[in-house]
Amino acid sequence: MTGAALPRRPGLRERLARRGLDGTTLLVLPAALAILALFVFPFIEGLVLSFLPKQGGPLANYAKFFGDPYLWKTIPTTLGIAIPATLANIALSVPVALRVRRMKRQRLLTTILVIPITLGTVLVAEGLLNYLGPQGWLNRTLMALHLIDRPVRLVHNYWGVLWSLVIAGFPFTFLLTLSYVSGIDPNLERAAATLGAGPRARFRTVLLPLMASGLAITFCLSFVQAFAVYPSAVLVGAPAGSTRVISIAAFQAAYETYDDSLASSIAMIMAAIQLVIVVLVLAGRSLFYRGPAGGGKG
Amino acid sequence: MTQSRTSILDRIWILAVWTFVGFFILNLAAIVGAVAVNSVATRWLGTWLPKAYTWHWYADAWSEFQLGNILTVTFEVVGAVVLLSGLLGVPAAYALSRRDFPGKKAVMLLFLLPLLVPPMTIGIPLATVLYRLGLGGTIWGVILANLVPSLPFVILITIPFIDQIDQRVEQAARVFGANTLRLFTHVLVPLLTPGILAALLLVLVRTIAMFELTFLTSGPTSQTLVVALYYAVSAAGVRAGQSVDAMAMIYMVTTLVWLVIALRFVNPTQIVGRQAAARD
Structure with missing residues (x-):
C-alpha cells in the first residue's frame, strides 16, 4: 500500500504523527515496559502458576484452599477486620472533614494526620504494644479513673489489629474525604440554607448525594488496604487465631512451606475478592447522583 | 449566616467532632511518646514514667x-x-x-x-x-x-x-x-x-x-x-x-x-x- 502512495500522500511518519505517534510518544515506552515486566507479567505468571500445583489437577490448589477450614476461614476473618475498620474510618472521617473544610488553617491538622500514614503500620504496631499493653498509659489512665479494676487486654487480639487499622487508616480516609468535600461548591449549600434547609437536611439532601461517589472510591481504596493487612495482624494481633488474615496464609504458603503455587493461588483469591468488593461498591455508586459537584475543580 | 440558628444539639455535635479529633491526636502522641520514652528508659515497669533515663x-x-x-x-x-x-x-x-x-x-x-x-x-x-x-x-x-x-x-x-x-x-x-x-x-x-x-x-x-x-x-x-x-x-x-x-x-x-x-x-x-x- 505504501508503495502505491501518490506523491501528495503524506509519509508513514507524518501519518503516525497526526495520530499522536511520534518520537515524543515513544518516551512512554521505557516506563510502560517496566510496569509490564514488574507488574503485569508477574501477575499473569502467578495466575498461571496457581493452576500448576505441586500435586493434582489444575484446580487442586483452589480445591485445597476452599476445602481446608484453616485456609478458607481466613477470608471471613479478614473481612471481619477490614469491613468494620473501613466503615469506622469513613464514619469518623465524614463529620470531621465537613468541619475542617471550613477552616482557614487546615495545614497543621493535615500535617499531624499524615504522620501515622508516613510512619507505616510497623511503627504504629510497636507504639500500640507499649501504649495499650497491660502496663501502658491507657490501662493506667483507665485504672486511675477507676473505670476498670485490672488491666484490659487490648493487644494480641482482634481489637489490637482494629486499633492499628484505625490509627493508620483514619488519617488516610480523612485526607481523601477532605479532598472530595473541598471540591463541593459552597454555593449549593448556601442555596439550600436560603430555602430554609437546616444543617441536617442540607447534609442529607445536598452534601451526601454529592459526596456519595467520592465516598465509594474512598471506601474501595481504604478497604483494599485493610484487606491486605499484614504487619499489624502479626505484631498486635493473634496471628495463629482470631487475626489469622489471608495475607498470613499466603505468606506462610510462600515462605514457610515453600509452595509457590499455593501462595500464588491465595494471592489470586485475594485479588479476586478485592475486585468483587470494588465492583459491588462502584456499581452501588451509580444509584446516586453523578455529576459536577462544584465550579470547575477537576 | 447560620450562626444565629445553631441549636444546642448542633453545638454538642460540633463539640463531639472536635473532641474526637483531639482524642485521636492525643492517642497518636501517646503511641509515639511511649516508644520515645521507652527508648531512653533504664527500666520501666509499673510506673507512669521510668525511674531513670539513659542513652545507651x-x-x-x-x-x-x-x-x-x-x-x-x-x-x-x-x-x-x-x-x-x-x-x-x-x-x-x-x-x-x-x-x-x-x-x-x-x-x-x-x-x-x-x-x-x-x-x-x-x-x-x-x-x-x-x-x-x-x-x-x-x-x-x-x-x-x-x-x-x-x-x-x-x-x-x-x-x-x-x-x-x-x-x-x-x-x-x-x-x-x-x-x-x-x-x-x-x-x-x-x-x-x-x-x-x-x-x-x-x-x-x-x-x-x-x-x-x-x-x-x-x-x-x-x-x-x-x-x-x-x-x-x-x-x-x-x-x-x-x-x-x-x-x-x-x-x-x-x-x-x-x-x-x-x-x-x-x-x-x-x-x-x-x-x-x-x-x-
Whole structure:
C-alpha cells in the first residue's frame, strides 16, 4: 500500500504523527515496559502458576484452599477486620472533614494526620504494644479513673489489629474525604440554607448525594488496604487465631512451606475478592447522583 | 449566616467532632511518646514514667541490629528507586501530557493499577518471579520491587505539572534547533523542578516506609530499616524492648526528616493523592 502512495500522500511518519505517534510518544515506552515486566507479567505468571500445583489437577490448589477450614476461614476473618475498620474510618472521617473544610488553617491538622500514614503500620504496631499493653498509659489512665479494676487486654487480639487499622487508616480516609468535600461548591449549600434547609437536611439532601461517589472510591481504596493487612495482624494481633488474615496464609504458603503455587493461588483469591468488593461498591455508586459537584475543580 | 440558628444539639455535635479529633491526636502522641520514652528508659515497669533515663540503648541498638549496614542498604535502595523512577517516569509523564495517541487510556490504566492493587497481593507473585530469576533476596530485587508503586506515582504526580507549562516555550526551543534531549535538559527540567522534586521526595518517603514489597523480596543482606524493625518487633523477648524502641526511634527520625523536607514542597493531601489521578 505504501508503495502505491501518490506523491501528495503524506509519509508513514507524518501519518503516525497526526495520530499522536511520534518520537515524543515513544518516551512512554521505557516506563510502560517496566510496569509490564514488574507488574503485569508477574501477575499473569502467578495466575498461571496457581493452576500448576505441586500435586493434582489444575484446580487442586483452589480445591485445597476452599476445602481446608484453616485456609478458607481466613477470608471471613479478614473481612471481619477490614469491613468494620473501613466503615469506622469513613464514619469518623465524614463529620470531621465537613468541619475542617471550613477552616482557614487546615495545614497543621493535615500535617499531624499524615504522620501515622508516613510512619507505616510497623511503627504504629510497636507504639500500640507499649501504649495499650497491660502496663501502658491507657490501662493506667483507665485504672486511675477507676473505670476498670485490672488491666484490659487490648493487644494480641482482634481489637489490637482494629486499633492499628484505625490509627493508620483514619488519617488516610480523612485526607481523601477532605479532598472530595473541598471540591463541593459552597454555593449549593448556601442555596439550600436560603430555602430554609437546616444543617441536617442540607447534609442529607445536598452534601451526601454529592459526596456519595467520592465516598465509594474512598471506601474501595481504604478497604483494599485493610484487606491486605499484614504487619499489624502479626505484631498486635493473634496471628495463629482470631487475626489469622489471608495475607498470613499466603505468606506462610510462600515462605514457610515453600509452595509457590499455593501462595500464588491465595494471592489470586485475594485479588479476586478485592475486585468483587470494588465492583459491588462502584456499581452501588451509580444509584446516586453523578455529576459536577462544584465550579470547575477537576 | 447560620450562626444565629445553631441549636444546642448542633453545638454538642460540633463539640463531639472536635473532641474526637483531639482524642485521636492525643492517642497518636501517646503511641509515639511511649516508644520515645521507652527508648531512653533504664527500666520501666509499673510506673507512669521510668525511674531513670539513659542513652545507651541507642548504642546497643546500633551494634545489635547492625544499623550501619541497614541504613546503608536503605539509602542505596531508596536512592536507586528515586533515580530510576525519575528517569523513567518524567519522560513518560511528558509523553502522556503532550500527546493523544491510540491506546492512551490503556496506558493510563497500566500506570494506575499498581497503585490500586495492595503490595501484599502483587508482592507474592513478583517475589516468585524475582527468586526464579536469581534476583530474590538481593538488593536489585528489592529495588525492582519498589519500582512497582513508585514509577506510576512519579508519572501521575508529574503529569499535572507538565500540563501547566506553556507548549509555546517548547515550540520556541524546537524552532531554535533543540532536540528532545536538549529540550529536556535546558527547558523542561528547569521549569519542572518543583514538580519533579515533589514527586521524588514523596517517592523517597514512601520507599523508606514501604514494608510489604521489601519484606517479601529482601534477604538477610538486603533488608531496609522498616523490615529490620519488623523482625526486631516480632522477635520481642530476644532483645531488650528499649533497644527495639531505640531502633524504632531511629526509623521514625529517618522517615520524619524527609517528610518535613517533602512537606515544604507538597500538600499533605498529595501523599494520599493517588485518587486525584484516579478521578481523571
